[in-house]
Amino acid sequence: MIIKGFNTFRNRITLLTGGLLLSLSLVLITYLYHVATTRLSTASGESLVNISQSISTMLSANLIEREREIILLSKRSSLFKEQDLSDLQEAIDQIKDSYKYYAWIGFANPDGVVLASGNGLLKGADVSQRPWFINGQAGAFIGDVHKALLLERLLPKSQTGTPIRFIDFSAPVMGEDGELKGVVATHADWLWVDDVLSSAFTQVSERKGVDIFIIDNENNVLYPDNDLGDIEVPSALPQENQFQSLVWQDGEDYLTSLVAVNFPESTNLGWKVVVRQPTAIAMADVKEVHRLLLVLGVFSTLLCMWLAYRFASSLSRPLERLAKTARNIQQGNRNVSFQDDSQLKEVTSLSRSLQEMMSSLLDRERTLLQLTVTLEAKVKARTAQLEASNRSLEALARQDPLTKIFNRLALDEALLKEYELAREHNTEFAIIMADADYFKKVNDQYGHTVGDNVLKNIANVMKDIVDSAGMAARFGGEEFTVLLPNTQIEKAQQVAETLREKIASTEMDTGLFVTASFGVAMFKMTDDHYEQVLNRADAALYKAKDRGRNCVVVSD
Ligand SMILES: Nc1nc2c(ncn2[C@@H]2O[C@H](COP(=O)(O)OP(=O)(O)OP(=O)(O)O)[C@@H](O)[C@H]2O)c(=O)[nH]1
Structure with a gap:
């Protein structure tokens, strides 16, 4: 020991x-x-x-x-x-x-x-x-x-x-x-x-x-x-x-x-x-x-x-x-150096070797530091790019490719949030379902390209009218949906009327005008799922079709 x-x-x-x-x-x-x-x-x-x-x-x-x-x-x-x-x-x-x-x-x-x-x-x-x-x-x-x-x-x-x-x-x-x-x-x-x-x-x-x-x-x-x-x-x-x-x-x-x-x-x-x-x-x-x-x-x-x-x-x-x-x-x-003032040859030699080794190591450290900085900058830029790509991908995933307004996925997510908010805080929201009238005839008569343009114009009208009051989305085909948070039935009906009038008065293609039918429904606390609100709005829409189209029907 x-x-x-x-x-x-x-x-x-x-x-x-x-x-x-x-x-x-x-x-x-x-x-x-x-x-x-x-x-x-x-x-x-x-x-x-x-x-x-x-x-x-x-x-x-x-x-x-x-x-x-x-x-x-x-x-x-x-x-x-x-x-x-x-x-x-x-x-x-x-x-x-x-x-x-x-x-x-x-x-x-x-x-x-x-x-x-x-x-x-x-x-x-x-x-x-x-x-x-x-x-x-x-x-x-x-x-x-x-x-x-x-x-x-x-x-x-x-x-x-x-x-x-x-x-x-x-x-x-x-x-x-x-x-x-x-x-x-x-x-x-x-x-x-x-x-x-x-x-x-x-x-x-x-x-x-x-x-x-x-x-x-x-x-x-x-x-x-x-x-x-x-x-x-x-x-x-x-x-x-x-x-x-x-x-x-x-x-x-x-x-x-x-x-x-x-x-x-x-x-x-x-x-x-x-x-x-x-x-x-x-x-x-x-x-x-x-x-x-x-x-x-x-x-x-x-x-x-x-x-x-x-x-x-x-x-x-x-x-x-x-x-x-x-x-x-x-x-x-780093501001120190190995002193070389000993009278012993071996120590002097060791001191010099250590000094040289330290200089070499410090050079490498500096190089590594620069590489790290460059690498970090590259990683940062790349991360920002990826995040931007992700954001645009996410946006694309929730955008309808034809009309550029929200698609069904975005609508479902928004509806789910609004539904949970309403259940938790006892708030209201309204759904408007819209469907172009006799659209098959448009396609048949003017071709699909015109049909597509009509759909784009209907979407633009809806987006402009709804604006910040809610969210307009393409539900599928020639059918559209509007979500109106914190909106009472009267206001929702009023928005539907405004939409109907604007669509009917807008020239969709050269000399071409179309109409659309609307069904309006309110969230009820008895609803087990937001789809029940959609179903009621859809049912009201069918009623509007039955009543001759180009009109608004409010669900009970
Ligand atoms: N150009 C075009 N046509 C579409 C698109 N999606 C669906 N359609 C057409 O829309 C038409 C819908 O026709 P129907 O379901 O019979 O309804 P309608 O002709 O509008 O009649 P009502 O709804 O009863 O007034 C079909 O001919 C579809 O091919 C689309 O993205 N572009």
């Missing part, structure tokens, strides 16, 4: 070209969507990796620096004499003053007894069981983060109230003879990590929702302090220098990166810097690009359809113009 409105050239071209353009733009937009999504996601993840790497680098540099300081102190300590520890004490004080996060610096002899320390803290204390002393005898050592034990009571409380934690750096002090003279150590306050990270935080402060964690080799959170013990990192963390989207303890999805901290060669504590950012924020740029692509998609759709419509219109408009012209011509408008 064809959808209504789809079966136009313009709409089909629009849908076809629009569909093609739209498909192309959708493919392009889908490609851009995937490329943008991949690249922006990668960029967000790599940005987190970069932050992790920069923090890792700073931490690593700081650890190396602290280790270098303790090694330098150990070398310098080898010069002191056990009897005089003033040089060592001076060196310890200098180092402690050089770095504010050194909570404690001290020197313990091979027995683990503290001989010298900053501010004299723990002087004389036995540290032989502390990991930094045990490990520090063999070489440079970095001890993992731990709570303060002996120093907890000796140092001022932290402002945040969290327990003081240290990271230990220690190194052996060797004499010139290669014998162990003791171990030097520093306890750096873990707060130094805040200092290390502050610069990194400054850089990432614009990145909303970014959290930084430092975890040990068992994935315990070392930093931040405030969240110690509260936050756990996901068990499946990204690979080294990688990022991935992970669901954390709070059920939120975070883009998470992981970078290992480079430790000095002496000790690798296996720390890692983990940076996370809520995926919703990290992917905000991606969403923005998606929104832009959506707008671009809508815009390109509208543009494609508009371009397609313009293209389809440019194709269909010339055809629609031709169709409109054809409709105009069909409706009778």
Whole structure:
């Protein structure tokens, strides 16, 4: 089934070209969507990796620096004499003053007894069981983060109230003879990590929702302090220098990166810097690009359809113009022509063909019109001729050929009409029957031609006398009839007398006079047929003959 409105050239071209353009733009937009999504996601993840790497680098540099300081102190300590520890004490004080996060610096002899320390803290204390002393005898050592034990009571409380934690750096002090003279150590306050990270935080402060964690080799959170013990990192963390989207303890999805901290060669504590950012924020740029692509998609759709419509219109408009012209011509408008201004060769050709066809058809139409007019005129003239012929034929059919007055047929028709009129409207009419007297003798004596002339003259007399008062007709042979409508008996008798006198006094042929006898009868309402009136008039005529002729007898 064809959808209504789809079966136009313009709409089909629009849908076809629009569909093609739209498909192309959708493919392009889908490609851009995937490329943008991949690249922006990668960029967000790599940005987190970069932050992790920069923090890792700073931490690593700081650890190396602290280790270098303790090694330098150990070398310098080898010069002191056990009897005089003033040089060592001076060196310890200098180092402690050089770095504010050194909570404690001290020197313990091979027995683990503290001989010298900053501010004299723990002087004389036995540290032989502390990991930094045990490990520090063999070489440079970095001890993992731990709570303060002996120093907890000796140092001022932290402002945040969290327990003081240290990271230990220690190194052996060797004499010139290669014998162990003791171990030097520093306890750096873990707060130094805040200092290390502050610069990194400054850089990432614009990145909303970014959290930084430092975890040990068992994935315990070392930093931040405030969240110690509260936050756990996901068990499946990204690979080294990688990022991935992970669901954390709070059920939120975070883009998470992981970078290992480079430790000095002496000790690798296996720390890692983990940076996370809520995926919703990290992917905000991606969403923005998606929104832009959506707008671009809508815009390109509208543009494609508009371009397609313009293209389809440019194709269909010339055809629609031709169709409109054809409709105009069909409706009778002859003052139009098929325009020939299209740039399409096929349309131009069609337009010319239609124009030529129209000219040819109009020529034929004009010819046909002229023929029709001529034919109509001929038919009209012929019809008029026929009507005239019919009229004269009708007249001839009702005319007596000899006397040229009405014949029996005309008399019968007139009588019938008058009879019906009289019956319907109670009117009167009279009939006069006339018959030439001794007419056989005329024929016999003068010949038929004279006889005919006599009959013609009698007819003329009757026609002249009756005139408009009625109708004179030849009844047959030498017998005549007069019909007098609306005439009373007296008047009818008077007309009969006038006729008798005029006939008798008229010279019918040279020296020839004839007479005629008359019978007069009136219509009666009791008559069933007009012939009854004729019969009565005829009967009266016979009476006139019997009475000697040349007289008028009126019927009862
Ligand atoms: N010349 C001529 N004669 C006719 C015509 N029609 C009839 N006749 C003649 O009219 C005559 C009529 O004669 P009849 O019927 O005997 O009557 P009549 O001689 O007139 O005698 P009455 O009527 O008794 O007076 C006949 O001789 C007919 O031949 C006609 O058209 N022309």
